Amino acid sequence: MDENKFDHDKSPYERPNFPFRCGRGALWRTPCNSGPKVDGSCGGTRDCTPFFKGNRWLCRREKCYGGPCEEGPSPTGECSWQRPPCAPRKTLRAIRGQISFLVVAAIVALLLISQASNPTGAGFVNISDAGPLSKSHKKFTEIEGCASCHAAYGKGPVGWIKAVFTPVDISERCVNCHSFDGPDSIAHNNDLAIDREVRKTECIMCHREHSGQKMSTRQSTSEQCNTCHKNKFESFSKGHPEFPEKYPYFNRNAIKFDHGSHLKKHFENPKFTEKAPSSCTGCHQVTLSDREVRPQAFETICVNCHGSQIKKKDLVLIRLPEFMQNFVDKEALIQACNSPAEEKTEDEFLSVSTEMPALVSTFLLNVPEDDPETYEQPLQELIQAMTEESMLPIEDLVNSQTETPMADKLLTGLNPEVLKRAACSWGLNLEYEPPAEAKFGGWYADMLEVRYKPTGHRDPVAKSWVEFALTVSTVQDDEDKADRAKAMREEIISVKEGVGSCVKCHAVSETTLADGKKKLEIEWQYKEVNDRPHSQYSHTSHIEIMGNKSSCSNCHILDGKAEYMASFKGFDATKWSSNFSSIKRKTCIQCHTESQINQDCQSCHIYHLNPGFKKKMVSAKRQMPEIKK
Amino acid sequence: MKRIWGYIVIATLFFVLIWVWTLKVDSSLNYPEFVSGGALFFIIFFLCLFNIRKRVPFLPLWPAHKWFLLHTVAGFLALSLFWLHAGVMWPNGLYVQILAFLFYLTTLSGIVGLVMEKVYPNLLTRIGLECIYERIPRDIAEIRNKAEALILECTEKTGSDTLAKHYLETLGWFFQRPRFFLNNIFGGQNAQTWVLQQCSILERFLNAAERDYLDQICALAETKRKIDFHYSLQKMLKNWLLIHVPLAAAVITMVVWHLIVIQVFFN
Numbered sequence: 001m002d003e004n005k006f007d008h009d010k011s012p013y014e015r016p017n018f019p020f021r022c023g024r025g026a027l028w029r030t031p032c033n034s035g036p037k038v039d040g041s042c043g044g045t046r047d048c049t050p051f052f053k054g055n056r057w058l059c060r061r062e063k064c065y066g067g068p069c070e071e072g073p074s075p076t077g078e079c080s081w082q083r084p085p086c087a088p089r090k091t092l093r094a095i096r097g098q099i100s101f102l103v104v105a106a107i108v109a110l111l112l113i114s115q116a117s118n119p120t121g122a123g124f125v126n127i128s129d130a131g132p133l134s135k136s137h138k139k140f141t142e143i144e145g146c147a148s149c150h151a152a153y154g155k156g157p158v159g160w161i162k163a164v165f166t167p168v169d170i171s172e173r174c175v176n177c178h179s180f181d182g183p184d185s186i187a188h189n190n191d192l193a194i195d196r197e198v199r200k201t202e203c204i205m206c207h208r209e210h211s212g213q214k215m216s217t218r219q220s221t222s223e224q225c226n227t228c229h230k231n232k233f234e235s236f237s238k239g240h241p242e243f244p245e246k247y248p249y250f251n252r253n254a255i256k257f258d259h260g261s262h263l264k265k266h267f268e269n270p271k272f273t274e275k276a277p278s279s280c281t282g283c284h285q286v287t288l289s290d291r292e293v294r295p296q297a298f299e300t301i302c303v304n305c306h307g308s309q310i311k312k313k314d315l316v317l318i319r320l321p322e323f324m325q326n327f328v329d330k331e332a333l334i335q336a337c338n339s340p341a342e343e344k345t346e347d348e349f350l351s352v353s354t355e356m357p358a359l360v361s362t363f364l365l366n367v368p369e370d371d372p373e374t375y376e377q378p379l380q381e382l383i384q385a386m387t388e389e390s391m392l393p394i395e396d397l398v399n400s401q402t403e404t405p406m407a408d409k410l411l412t413g414l415n416p417e418v419l420k421r422a423a424c425s426w427g428l429n430l431e432y433e434p435p436a437e438a439k440f441g442g443w444y445a446d447m448l449e450v451r452y453k454p455t456g457h458r459d460p461v462a463k464s465w466v467e468f469a470l471t472v473s474t475v476q477d478d479e480d481k482a483d484r485a486k487a488m489r490e491e492i493i494s495v496k497e498g499v500g501s502c503v504k505c506h507a508v509s510e511t512t513l514a515d516g517k518k519k520l521e522i523e524w525q526y527k528e529v530n531d532r533p534h535s536q537y538s539h540t541s542h543i544e545i546m547g548n549k550s551s552c553s554n555c556h557i558l559d560g561k562a563e564y565m566a567s568f569k570g571f572d573a574t575k576w577s578s579n580f581s582s583i584k585r586k587t588c589i590q591c592h593t594e595s596q597i598n599q600d601c602q603s604c605h606i607y608h609l610n611p612g613f614k615k616k617m618v619s620a621k622r623q624m625p626e627i628k629k
Numbered sequence: 630m631k632r633i634w635g636y637i638v639i640a641t642l643f644f645v646l647i648w649v650w651t652l653k654v655d656s657s658l659n660y661p662e663f664v665s666g667g668a669l670f671f672i673i674f675f676l677c678l679f680n681i682r683k684r685v686p687f688l689p690l691w692p693a694h695k696w697f698l699l700h701t702v703a704g705f706l707a708l709s710l711f712w713l714h715a716g717v718m719w720p721n722g723l724y725v726q727i728l729a730f731l732f733y734l735t736t737l738s739g740i741v742g743l744v745m746e747k748v749y750p751n752l753l754t755r756i757g758l759e760c761i762y763e764r765i766p767r768d769i770a771e772i773r774n775k776a777e778a779l780i781l782e783c784t785e786k787t788g789s790d791t792l793a794k795h796y797l798e799t800l801g802w803f804f805q806r807p808r809f810f811l812n813n814i815f816g817g818q819n820a821q822t823w824v825l826q827q828c829s830i831l832e833r834f835l836n837a838a839e840r841d842y843l844d845q846i847c848a849l850a851e852t853k854r855k856i857d858f859h860y861s862l863q864k865m866l867k868n869w870l871l872i873h874v875p876l877a878a879a880v881i882t883m884v885v886w887h888l889i890v891i892q893v894f895f896n
Contacts, residue, residue, distance in 0.1 A: 006759075006761075011764075014761055014763040014764060016762075016763050017684075021763070022766075024766075025766035025767065026766070028766050028769050028770060028773075028805065028806040028807075029766070029770050030766075030767055030770040030771065030774075031766060031767055031770075092867050092868070092870075092871070095871065096870055096871050096874050096875070099871060099874075099875045100874055100875040100878040101878075102875075103875040103876070103878055103879045103882075104878050104879065104881075104882050107879055107882045107883065107886075108882065111886055129722050129723045129724060130721070130722040130724070130725065130890070130894075131720065131721025131722030131725065132721055132722075150893075150894045152893050152894060153894070160889070160893045163892075163893045163894070163896060164889075164892045164893055164896060166896070167896055168896055170895070201658075204660075205658045205659070205660075206658070210721055210722055211721060212721055218658075221656065223656040224655075224656050224657070224658055226656075227656060227657045227658060
């Protein structure tokens, strides 16, 4: 081969960027000098295009193709070298362009056909499908499809163009079903940052769909929390603020259980050692624990020591007090009681009782308990009425004290016959002699009193009297009656004398109603702490790791100096001292450090405020039609 | 070599920058996908510029070999950004799966092309012949004409048709068009063996005059073999773009669709 074959006079200039190439070359023949024309037709039927100079035609064949030919052009100016035309072929570049165009056209056609054929995406390949929905959302979007969340879906090209220029907050669709106890688009659904502006939040900041069966939820890191929180820190073990002073014992217990006296005194007393639990789990139900480790029922853990105490504390409804005069209409009494008349004159009247009246009856009649001259007439009238109508006068008196009649609860089981007999005796200035001792509890009359003996724990009548006493003590307008109501309340909720000694264990707390009025409530049930909705703690997982014997005392350490029981003397539940020392952050850091157990914010904190579902969501689920398979 | 390391360092720094930026955006509870997606779109656009650059060789826009290096490094950078953007190797959803499939195919074809670009030029240089791809038909035709002219001359001058018959039965097939394509693209030696065999097999049946002609024909066959080698390798170097470029066009189309879908449903 010639080394200089690429010289300009030996080598033609190749143009691979032209759309066509010589058809002869494609068949491995010598390509022509001119090559194909732009339109793809053969341009090489002649070797050259002769030109006319002077008075003759001259050959113009290029030097690289051999220069001017010997034959030269014909007298008419035509090239003497002629050949049949070839069929030019496309160059590689042109083929590449064509394939690229076809591929793009195929994809565009696929996109357009899929959109045009069925915009809901059902029954045809949905080319805008971003991926499967999570299990929880898939069911609720079966009917509406993508339009459940995406407003522009299925609205055609115009709707799509509009959507591009109309910002849409997809979170608005989320709260069609999801609900919170606060604003949807404010961090934590709670206006916590009142001193500064924080940006609006969107659901998709953390929750992502189209990620498969499970919803993709962002695990917030300390760094992410730091973007909004004023108090910035690296991690729980590094810089997290110390827990509050009373953590986690912010709220007074519903049940007064002095761990200090029980553990250090009573359980160590040989009299009770056998009945005492061996560890915390003897009373606290570990198997059902989460944030709280609830104590077991009274009947399981307290009854052995405290069961008999309840029945010993009676309620005195009426007591025959000392009278100075007799206001009873004897004829009416004799007629009502069907008993023989006694030969006694007014001057000879000497009261059979020297007692003071019961505080319950003085409150009901609104009379002073220490002034016989004031109380004797209304009380004797009540007794007279009881001889005629038994319990009806008392029922009327009780019902008149509260907005909602309570007599049916307070006087449940009160025998009218017993009441009438006692009233008849007292009307005749005699003691009532019961036929037998009241052993099993309930209402009974005895000498000078009508009493109620609780049948045991959870006795409904005793509970109702405690509630009645607490209710009426806070609603009185009359000062004297208010004092009498308080006196009755103090007697009924007395730890030593109160009916059933309910308040020995159950705390009484003052609450403020929506209208600003104060109300006293007895806490019958174990009260779970729910005033820290952004925090969570699982006792279960901690106990699982540390064991259920000694693990409690790792964190809950008895405070011997705490005046626990003194906290229950008043009704203010916020002022109290726990039996246990508050838990410090260092206790948790023993395990929750970088090298040991995770310390993500969400391990202890809940982002949303009481998340739930809207009512229509639940009803929609109920009305969901069957989907055709 | 130094130059490519420079580009790799720049690409790595760019990726780290985007990665740190996405982490920053993620930590502020924003959408890191917009950052990684924007960067990926920019890189894909830059990759496309190489094709445009090749269409305007008259403009002083850096030499093509530098563009090629940048295109290569940017291709790998795009792959890294794709993973950063998608968060997974294989995404959910039909259209993103189509997009991912096309993207991976384009990347794979690019890697195959890169391997060829690195291996084939060395092989072509080693063969000791320069050849313009578009001129190969003319060269083959020229060699064939010379060979046939030699055969005619040999027959006329020696009065023997042994060489002519041999040419018609075997060598004529070889000179007709490029041969041993598959063997050549894998760097095989079949063509060389075949030419040597065809030249040596006849030698003992020829007289001295005919041997001179045989030697000349064998020299032409050797040149033709080298041109065939050029043809095979250059054809591969040019034709892999028939896969890579249309795939890239398909990726661009799906990227545009992706942007539309994002704008419509995530605006």
